[in-house]
Amino acid sequence: xxxxPGFISILAVIAAxxxxxxxxxxxxxxxxxxxxxxxVYVILSQSWNLLGGYTGQINLGFAAYFGCGVLLTHLLWxxxxxxxxxxxxxxxxxxLLAGVIGLPTLHLRGAYFAIGTIALAEALRIVxxxxxxxxxxxxxxxxxxxxxxxxxxxxxxIAVLAIVSAYGLVRSKFGLAMVCVRDDEEAAQVTGINTFxxxxxxxxxxxxxxxxxxxxxxxxxxxFHHISAVFEPIWTFEPLMAVVIGGAGTLIGPIIGSVFLIxxxxxxxxxxxxxxxxxxxxxxxPVVLYSPSGLVGWIGWLRRAVGGLTMTHDR
Amino acid sequence: MFxxxxxxxxxxxxxxGLITLxxxxxxxxxxxxxxxxxxxIVLGGYVSYWLFTHYxxxxxxxxxxxxxxxxVIGLAVYKVTLSPLLKLPDVGSRLNSSMLITFGIIYxxxxxMTIFWKPDVRSIVAPFTGRSMEFFGTKLSITGLCxxxxxxxxxxxxxxxxxxxQFGKHVRAATQDAEAASLCGINVQRTYLISSGIAxxxxxxxxxxxxxxxxxxxxxxxxxLLVAFVxxxxxxxxxxxxxxxxxxxxxxxxxxxxFIVGAPYRQVVALVIFIVIxxxxxxxxxRKRRLTYG
Numbered sequence: 001x002x003x004x005p006g007f008i009s010i011l012a013v014i015a016a017x018x019x020x021x022x023x024x025x026x027x028x029x030x031x032x033x034x035x036x037x038x039x040v041y042v043i044l045s046q047s048w049n050l051l052g053g054y055t056g057q058i059n060l061g062f063a064a065y066f067g068c069g070v071l072l073t074h075l076l077w078x079x080x081x082x083x084x085x086x087x088x089x090x091x092x093x094x095x096l097l098a099g100v101i102g103l104p105t106l107h108l109r110g111a112y113f114a115i116g117t118i119a120l121a122e123a124l125r126i127v128x129x130x131x132x133x134x135x136x137x138x139x140x141x142x143x144x145x146x147x148x149x150x151x152x153x154x155x156x157x158i159a160v161l162a163i164v165s166a167y168g169l170v171r172s173k174f175g176l177a178m179v180c181v182r183d184d185e186e187a188a189q190v191t192g193i194n195t196f197x198x199x200x201x202x203x204x205x206x207x208x209x210x211x212x213x214x215x216x217x218x219x220x221x222x223x224f225h226h227i228s229a230v231f232e233p234i235w236t237f238e239p240l241m242a243v244v245i246g247g248a249g250t251l252i253g254p255i256i257g258s259v260f261l262i263x264x265x266x267x268x269x270x271x272x273x274x275x276x277x278x279x280x281x282x283x284x285x286p287v288v289l290y291s292p293s294g295l296v297g298w299i300g301w302l303r304r305a306v307g308g309l310t311m312t313h314d315r
Numbered sequence: 316m317f318x319x320x321x322x323x324x325x326x327x328x329x330x331x332g333l334i335t336l337x338x339x340x341x342x343x344x345x346x347x348x349x350x351x352x353x354x355x356i357v358l359g360g361y362v363s364y365w366l367f368t369h370y371x372x373x374x375x376x377x378x379x380x381x382x383x384x385x386x387v388i389g390l391a392v393y394k395v396t397l398s399p400l401l402k403l404p405d406v407g408s409r410l411n412s413s414m415l416i417t418f419g420i421i422y423x424x425x426x427x428m429t430i431f432w433k434p435d436v437r438s439i440v441a442p443f444t445g446r447s448m449e450f451f452g453t454k455l456s457i458t459g460l461c462x463x464x465x466x467x468x469x470x471x472x473x474x475x476x477x478x479x480x481q482f483g484k485h486v487r488a489a490t491q492d493a494e495a496a497s498l499c500g501i502n503v504q505r506t507y508l509i510s511s512g513i514a515x516x517x518x519x520x521x522x523x524x525x526x527x528x529x530x531x532x533x534x535x536x537x538x539x540l541l542v543a544f545v546x547x548x549x550x551x552x553x554x555x556x557x558x559x560x561x562x563x564x565x566x567x568x569x570x571x572x573x574f575i576v577g578a579p580y581r582q583v584v585a586l587v588i589f590i591v592i593x594x595x596x597x598x599x600x601x602r603k604r605r606l607t608y609g
Binding site for chain 2: 233
């Protein structure tokens with residue numbers, strides 16, 4: 001993936017806006033919370049994309065890693081461990097969980113990997129629901145000195161870290177191996193790529209960032225009515241839809257998809273509840289059928305039509 | 316107590332088989348993985364539920380109407396969303412794309428059902444609900460027995476349709492080699508279209524059984540989808556005639572497992588069996604007969 005210098009400067013301006021804007025303008029706590037949720041979604045979709053978009057393994061058990069990050073961060077933080085350490089441990093344990101799940105399931109091909117992972121994630125959700133039947137909450141002292149800024153900047157920082165890592169990974173030789181595995185697993189094997197290892201490392205990276213996203217989410221919440229709710233499959237499906245609609249196997253696609261998802265859900269949250277998911281579902285079908293490169297592809301098409309800036313993206 | 320467990324396992328197992336027939340048919344014939352299968356089961360349950368609450372129609376007598384409604388929905392689903400996938404050359408991308416598309420269908424249909432019918436849990440409470448019959452000291456619920464009977468009848472009918480009719484011959488030909496079948500003058504598109512209608516109608520029948528012996532809510536589809544996955548893997552992909560036996564095996568294993576570890580872990584037992592089968596015997600427990608008899 002090559003970027004035009006102009007494009008990089010646009011990204012830098014956007015990033016600077018995200019850093020400076022909350023300091024000079026009081027955005028209000030609800031906007032800040034929406035932005036934190038946006039960062040969580042960007043991290044989740046970016047990391048789902050590593051395995052799903054670039055490596056071609058559709059992981060439907062993604063919620064397990066997110067939930068693992070949320071749960072462990074919450075429990076460690078409650079037991080007095082500093083939050084940043086807790087979030088890191090949450091991410092690492094999500095990666096460990098992914099390793100345990102991945103060793104048996106990554107040998108499965110295509111759709112079998114998808115249904116194997118969703119089965120394990122559901123089993124984990126039910127077990128967690130049975131182990132923690134009552135609500136979980138932090139003691140009062142945590143909420144009394146609440147400050148939204150560290151949460152905002154941590155979320156932003158990890159989102160940037162996820163994007164930059166994905167960028168670095170995809171540009172490396174390893175990224176080429178990932179794309180090879182996606183395009184033709186047999187051919188990749190013949191050319192000497194260790195396909196299992198490639199998929200395994202992509203899965204670990206993906207789960208690590210999902211766990212960090214869980215940490216950010218956990219950092220911003222003091223109370224969980226049912227902790228098994230963060231293991232619900234919706235935490236897999238929404239990032240998946242954000243990636244596919246935005247553009248699977250691209251760096252910008254998941255970001256566009258996440259912004260789109262959050263904006264739509266905020267538009268409809270007051271009036272129709274979950275109606276944004278209907279719109280997402282309706283959009284998903286033609287995107288899969290007719291433009292597999294998603295919204296990013298439409299941007300490319302528009303650009304070619306207008307004949308404007310030169311910005312290249314792979315896929 | 317143990318015979319009770321076994322009897323319960325058999326009744327539930329037959330229902331598990333019924334749940335899976337539609338999923339197995341789409342997967343076996345067209346290589347479409349329909350993850351919205353559970354959603355269609357719930358939709359069929361709602362059709363039966365409304366026929367019961369508004370017209371007092373016995374759920375088991377409403378089955379023909381449910382079949383008609385769900386068949387038409389199946390035709391529409393195939394025409395609009397699935398038929399464009401047939402141009403994809405390899406099986407892998409067809410499976411992945413159909414999975415993503417049916418995800419879209421889940422979101423549309425689940426949330427529409429939530430808007431129309433509220434997220435409440437619903438079930439049909441007929442005069443016979445909750446009653447049971449006793450055979451040799453073993454209590455069997457009436458709804459469970461009816462579900463068992465429906466499952467067996469539907470499985471036999473499907474067996475006869477696929478094995479003994481001209482249409483079944485076309486389905487088997489299209490399954491083995493779609494191109495060769497169309498060279499022999501079989502209208503493969505039409506065969507696929509009708510098979511999709513049948514597959515969704517089968518999901519609807521399963522919904523009727525579930526709404527009369529269990530309960531449904533707009534987003535309970537995933538639970539039944541996972542059961543159907545487990546049975547499909549046990550039977551072996553594309554092995555439609557092994558589905559009901561595989562359902563019985565799962566029902567029995569689950570009943571014994573619940574007897575040992577306790578009811579809260581019911582679904583976990585099935586999912587663990589699933590993973591073990593997927594890893595050690597991905598071709599399923601039954602020798603594969605590629606629909607080639609009759």
